[in-house]
Amino acid sequence: SKQLARMAGEIKEKLPADASETKKLEALNDYLFKENGFHGSRTDYYNRFNSYLNRVLDDREGLPITLSIVYMELAHRLDLKMEGVGLPAHFVVRHLPKEGEPQLIDVFYGAKPLSREEAGKKVRELTGEDVTEAQLAAVTERQILQRMLGNLLGLAQQKSDKEAVLRYVEALLI
Secondary structure (H helix, E strand, O other), rough: OOHHHHHHHHHHOOOOOOOHHHHHHHHHHHHHHHOOEHHHHHHOOOOOHHHHHHHHHHOOOEEEHHHHHHHHHHHOOOOOOEEEEEEEEEEEEOOOOOOOOOOOEEEEHHOOOHHHHHHHHHHHHHOOOOOOOHHHHHHOOHHHHHHHHHHHHHHHHOOOHHHHOOOOOHHHHH
């Protein structure tokens, strides 16, 4: 989107041409969370607008998965390799640096670095179960879209919004 391109351009303007991955990551985090106030939705978490990327960009508030998508898109435009990790009940990203160890990042909490143990603790808090290696694997763009649509479908079902249910089921089938 044009808005993401503009945002990435604003981040790049502050970086030297030869910026390290660490500096790019710091600039991304500062831009999103300190300068622009992006944050995880805590007061109205289940509002469907937290699942719409255009609203997340406008409101600067979203779910773990939608904030992660914004983060991954900007990271990609900064030549940082990120992948989505669909933990049960919580979505995070993993930075894959050219050198060094991969790092889980919790975008919902302002890009907080997560260790494997902390990710396991979070999953246990949310689900009561231990995290598996399969749950720590990267997810595809299609799986991310399916998870977002699943979230929206669940919200529509809770509100007995039959038209929205049909819309999201149709989108999932497509």
